[in-house]
Amino acid sequence: MKIFTIVFTVIAAILIIFNVTQVDFNNLFEGKSVVALITIFTSLCGIALLQVLRLSKKVNKQLKNSK
Numbered sequence: 001m002k003i004f005t006i007v008f009t010v011i012a013a014i015l016i017i018f019n020v021t022q023v024d025f026n027n028l029f030e031g032k033s034v035v036a037l038i039t040i041f042t043s044l045c046g047i048a049l050l051q052v053l054r055l056s057k058k059v060n061k062q063l064k065n066s067k
Contacts, residue, residue: 024034
């Protein structure tokens with residue numbers, strides 16, 4: 001599971017970096033910029049969800065070890 005979260009976090013980070021280069025800061029809400037902004041936002045959400053999953057697995061493991 002740890003490798004899964006690391007791999008997908010790296011993929012999401014690469015998507016963020018790529019899409020930042022696609023954003024036209026003069027016209028943020030037109031054309032490709034909107035798609036890039038949406039993809040950046042969804043990648044950030046994906047990273048947040050993966051980190052929550054990682055932390056919940058860690059807490060679950062610690063609870064099982066303490067019993």
